[in-house]
Amino acid sequence: MIFLEELNPKQREAVEAGDGPVLVLAGPGSGKTRVLTYRVAYLVRLSGVAPWRIMAVTFTNKAAREMKERLAPTHLPPHGSSPLSPHQLQQLTIGTFHAVCARILRRESEVISGWDSNFVIYDSGDQLALIRQALRELNLDDKKHRPTSIHGRISTAKNELIGPERFQAITYQEEIVHRVYKRYQELLRDNNALDFDDLLMKTVNLFRQRDDVVTAYQERYQHILVDEFQDTNMVQYELVKLLAGKHQHLFAVADEDQSIYSWRGADYRNVLRFREDFPSHGLILLEENYRSTGTILEAARHIIRHNVHRVDKQLFTHRGDGVKVQVIEAYDEQEEAQYVAGQIVRLQAESRVPTSHCAVMYRTNAQSRLLEEEFIRRGMPYRLVRGTRFYERKEVRDILAYLRLIHNPDDGVSMARIINAPPRGIGAKTLSALENWAFKLDTSTFGALKKLQEEEAGTHLAWPSPFSARAGKALLSFASVLTTLIADRDQITLPELFDTTLSRSGYRDLLQDGSNEAEDRWDNLQELRRVTQQFASTDPSDALPLFLEQVALVSDADGLTEDNEGGPALLTLHAAKGLEFQAVFMVGMDEGMLPHKRSLDDIEAMQEERRLCYVGVTRAMDHLYLVHTFRRTTFGQSALSTPSRFLHDIPDELVDIRPHVSPPRQRARAVSADRSVVWADKASPTPTHPVRSHFAIGDTVAHTKFGEGVIIASHLTSDDQEVEVAFPGQGIKRLSVNMAPLEKLDQETAVGGKQ
């Protein structure tokens, strides 16, 4: 078959693998997405598997979309052999774990007690709101028990398939979590809502409890394909195992070295479990890299080889060595940004690397600010990958809350969110009175509003409403807005419903104040309206739930904020996974930054930092710059920094310069001519505060940890002195005199010795 001919032998072996479990260990840039899509095409076209019997699961919508696109007839391999017909494509089950589970749960909703098929999916913001509510109800202080951390514990439990009833509480903290977990889960049920983790956990529980249901799905799905298998957590693994339980045709693609989501429950050891649980599996290694130069690949290999418990892949490329890796020391983070921006310009001029093929990667989002400022200062465009996320904007979340409430009036979280947005005289006090009253009436908040309307119409209630005339009026007026919208729900198209929601809610008037900010927010809502357009011709009673589901499971900007202006991409190392660029700048290559300081004393966490570094390095096709600083300001505190340990793992012969070997002044000049000017500026202060003691070059000093050493460089800042000390046998250390336990030896305690 023509479309298989462009695969290399290993890729082809994977694509054409026979029945039974198959594990493909695929290095970066080895064409794993291609293998996955060709495998699907192969199964349908050559093995005669009906498309509706195939399920391919991914982690991101983007990956799912990419697979579908590549299978679509418009995206043919050269020579025109079309992989699948539109009809076949449509029958495939391709989606994220969460989307696939949501679909199953809706179809089987009658067997998950407490929820009906209209359930809404709560995103992280909603989940936190619900945790806070649970804390409040349990009279717990949300200062002492931070909602995010409690939510994290609950999420971890759910990912380990531990429901509230099975949650083991030994410590006091766990006891608190246990109580909140129980209440949280009840609240979800009362709101007819599921959180992300529930989608997976409830599906697995359903399969475990109902033989008939699991059998039906097992029989239907003959072939299960899983992308990024190293990122699966326990529920996901369990789910896959259950689904593949009958036919055992499980095709998993993994790279242990790119597992960077353990803090979300991902466990690369699932790759090892796969090998134990499916002992007869086929194993295929994809080791040819089509992306990076030999030098970059070799540097990556030296970084990752320090990790244990991994299959050591022998990555190779036919691309040739290319240029060396550049290790750069900047004076501080300002200079780091200046260097990066300047070098991007130079690359474009000298090596014809388009700026849009450059990427700047960092460990934490906070690091993007200085880079952005520098790009703005120079008037250079840039693409910030996931800044404020579209769906996290207040106006977007508010309108979505309206729509969710219209769909599922019992959704108390959405109700609390918008009952006073825009402001309509229903403050926190009135809301909590309403919620209490609803509790007494044994109904939802919305139910209470309905009761209020009945009371207004003359019905006598066992519990009369407790509101002042003013509050009562405000509530009634809001209730009528809501009931009108609900009445419209199944009558008008989704875009129409969207528009009428905007105007009836008062949101439109709110954003018509003529300010720039209001205009931006209005534009965002119009952006959201564009999404509703996809459902313009869908039956009104189906459109809203479909739209809400799509939006709930596509929380990333996913094309919405993608501006194609060009310019370098600014992104976190996590966000970089799966991407590639001609030139990659990794900034903040300092100890504490990468590896992050929170990972310093944990071996597993440190290995993950290493993988993160590896992911960054292997994004680069031709040029790789690793930038660290001499000193760095964190949380307003300036301190000397140490180059990342990962830099030391790259052999010298792969690296162009090692600036930190020379003393600061030369080092500065070696990097760029203007650097020394900046350096001189910062290095020549008259101390405003007297410094405790001064060291001069040549002084012999003693350090409590490093022993005896000699000062080889020094410079003064406004309130401190920085020295470099050569400790025989231990290398050169940079130390702050105010901080380091240093003592002068064999010399009188002279003060003010300027070098």
Added chain:
DNA sequence: GGACAAGTATTTTTT
């Protein structure tokens, strides 16, 4: 109900 001061925490974030 909104404005302002004070206090606090600050990794990553596929869904």
Added chain:
DNA sequence: ATACTTGTCC
């Protein structure tokens, strides 16, 4: 430094 939350006052 700073962004975000909470508390207090008008």
